[in-house]
Amino acid sequence: MSTLKKVNDLTNSPLRKKFLETAFKPETNMAVAMCRVSTKGQKDTGHSDDAQRERIEEYITEEGLALAREPWDVAETAFKHDKRKNFLEMLNYVRSNPAVKHIIFSHQSRSNRNRESAKEIESLVKHQGVVLHCVRDNLKLHSQSPLEDWLRWDIFNALNEKSSADHKKNVMDGTIKRIELGLFPGKAPIGYKNIRPNENAESVFVIDETTAPFVKRAFELFATGRYSVARLIQELGKEFTSETFKGKKPERKYIEKMLKKPFYYGDFDYAGARYRGTQPPLISFELWTKAQAAFKQRGWKNKYTRNGFAYTGLTKCGGKILDKQGNETDQVCGCAVTGEMHHKKQKDGTYKAHIYWHCSNTTTPCSQRDRAHMEKKGLRTFYRQSSLETMFEEIFSRLHFTAEDCKWMQDVLLKHHAEESGKYNQKLSALHSRLKMLSRYLDEAFTEKVEGRLPEELWKKKNEQWRLERDQIKREIAAMDDKKDEYIEKGVLLIELAHHTVTYYKNAGPEKRRKLIDIVSSNLILKDGTLEYRYRKPFDILVDSGGKGKWWRR
Ligand SMILES: [Zn+2]
Numbered sequence: 001m002s003t004l005k006k007v008n009d010l011t012n013s014p015l016r017k018k019f020l021e022t023a024f025k026p027e028t029n030m031a032v033a034m035c036r037v038s039t040k041g042q043k044d045t046g047h048s049d050d051a052q053r054e055r056i057e058e059y060i061t062e063e064g065l066a067l068a069r070e071p072w073d074v075a076e077t078a079f080k081h082d083k084r085k086n087f088l089e090m091l092n093y094v095r096s097n098p099a100v101k102h103i104i105f106s107h108q109s110r111s112n113r114n115r116e117s118a119k120e121i122e123s124l125v126k127h128q129g130v131v132l133h134c135v136r137d138n139l140k141l142h143s144q145s146p147l148e149d150w151l152r153w154d155i156f157n158a159l160n161e162k163s164s165a166d167h168k169k170n171v172m173d174g175t176i177k178r179i180e181l182g183l184f185p186g187k188a189p190i191g192y193k194n195i196r197p198n199e200n201a202e203s204v205f206v207i208d209e210t211t212a213p214f215v216k217r218a219f220e221l222f223a224t225g226r227y228s229v230a231r232l233i234q235e236l237g238k239e240f241t242s243e244t245f246k247g248k249k250p251e252r253k254y255i256e257k258m259l260k261k262p263f264y265y266g267d268f269d270y271a272g273a274r275y276r277g278t279q280p281p282l283i284s285f286e287l288w289t290k291a292q293a294a295f296k297q298r299g300w301k302n303k304y305t306r307n308g309f310a311y312t313g314l315t316k317c318g319g320k321i322l323d324k325q326g327n328e329t330d331q332v333c334g335c336a337v338t339g340e341m342h343h344k345k346q347k348d349g350t351y352k353a354h355i356y357w358h359c360s361n362t363t364t365p366c367s368q369r370d371r372a373h374m375e376k377k378g379l380r381t382f383y384r385q386s387s388l389e390t391m392f393e394e395i396f397s398r399l400h401f402t403a404e405d406c407k408w409m410q411d412v413l414l415k416h417h418a419e420e421s422g423k424y425n426q427k428l429s430a431l432h433s434r435l436k437m438l439s440r441y442l443d444e445a446f447t448e449k450v451e452g453r454l455p456e457e458l459w460k461k462k463n464e465q466w467r468l469e470r471d472q473i474k475r476e477i478a479a480m481d482d483k484k485d486e487y488i489e490k491g492v493l494l495i496e497l498a499h500h501t502v503t504y505y506k507n508a509g510p511e512k513r514r515k516l517i518d519i520v521s522s523n524l525i526l527k528d529g530t531l532e533y534r535y536r537k538p539f540d541i542l543v544d545s546g547g548k549g550k551w552w553r554r
Pocket residue numbers: 317318319333334335359360361366367368369
């Protein structure tokens with residue numbers, strides 16, 4: 001019938017191989033296998049899923065495969081790709097041992113819990129001639145597998161992804177439920193322990209009598225403001241045996257975190273927000289607040305006076321960024337000027353500490369760090385502390401105070417103080433009256449509930465809301481007290497300064513000098529041996545005016 005004759009023989013052509021032949025012959029029988037256990041506990045006790053392992057071994061015999069090494073036994077509860085260390089280790093093993101052409105899993109789901117894992121396996125299968133065996137699912141996947149098998153693989157992957165998302169949602173549902181119940185969704189911090197009242201109940205927090213005294217004492221001591229965290233640990237070491245920490249010395253960071261936890265007075269933080277907790281408080285809110293204030297106070301000290309570096313963070317470098325030829329550009333450096341301690345040998349053989357101040361710029365070439373550049377100006381790349389202090393002195397020597405000025409300054413300060421305290425008292429009394437009102441609401445609502453005029457549900461809701469607000473107001477009042485103290489301290493310094501200026505500055509130690517400089521001036525810039533700065537109000541009008549004249553006219 002047909003007159004056409006076969007003129008090309010494609011029996012052994014690559015074209016036929018590529019598109020038509022489904023027979024696939026693995027290059028070797030070398031295999032790796034991965035057995036999984038569902039919990040870490042199972043792995044630790046050595047009870048890998050025996051049945052799973054047995055089945056895999058059977059399969060290996062049936063298929064005439066040979067294991068290249070011991071199977072991986074992994075407890076994986078992690079869904080995230082990067083957490084699957086063992087899984088990645090296995091992939092790497094297969095990649096670097098090209099003789100291995102078989103990967104064996106018990107379940108298909110074990111091999112591709114997420115898309116990234118699935119893709120990596122797929123790539124080995126498609127490009128490296130690897131065969132994937134999922135023993136229980138009866139799936140054998142290779143580059144020539146029929147489309148149905150690849151389809152099954154894809155469906156499995158999609159299902160896995162869904163179950164992973166469901167799992168995440170379940171975890172989150174649990175978390176939200178716990179927060180709603182006022183239960184921190186995590187492990188009990190030191191001082192508490194988790195207990196589960198009964199099998200189906202949420203786990204709650206109770207005070208752990210063995211560690212609670214330690215936490216309590218730590219707060220009490222730290223709240224005095226007399227301890228750094230490191231010294232606090234030392235002090236606690238005298239009172240508590242190492243039993244509290246199972247023989248280990250607590251780390252500074254750990255104790256610092258502990259002292260900041262609102263958990264101990266009754267709240268807790270989760271994902272950036274603070275929630276009201278239902279755990280029994282270990283300390284009062286007042287004590288907790290004091291401890292936080294001690295952090296702030298210590299922060300100030302740590303920042304400015306650590307190792308006697310009183311002027312850290314006070315001045316900025318006014319140097320210019322240099323170009324490749326070493327010429328100044330228009331760009332100002334602006335980095336902080338920092339202190340560095342040097343020990344110099346004296347004639348009598350002893351050492352004396354000197355503090356040198358210099359620009360801290362290490363990323364771009366700054367003129368004030370360039371030796372050649374500074375030497376041209378007859379300067380060095382650092383300033384002695386004493387010369388820095390002489391420069392600061394000028395800030396005060398330019399301020400002229402007559403007796404009248406002093407009186408005026410005091411009046412200004414007093415007036416300012418009166419305004420501030422007026423505002424303070426106003427706010428305070430507003431808070432107190434709101435507090436009174438809330439107490440009345442709570443009482444009245446309770447009576448109405450008892451008398452049956454207010455439905456139980458509504459009462460619960462309102463009661464909760466008012467209590468929450470009441471607690472918040474109480475906290476706000478405590479915080480205001482702290483602020484008042486700070487204001488008074490500053491005011492006292494100001495009044496003393498108004499009386500004596502330069503002498504007062506000269507007689508002060510670095511810490512006090514630092515405070516005075518902060519009160520009087522701002523925007524300090526150090527450049528080529530000179531100090532630029534701005535006076536804060538009202539000091540700006542007392543400068544070089546020869547006294548009252550200038551400000552009087554204003
Ligand atoms: Zn600089």
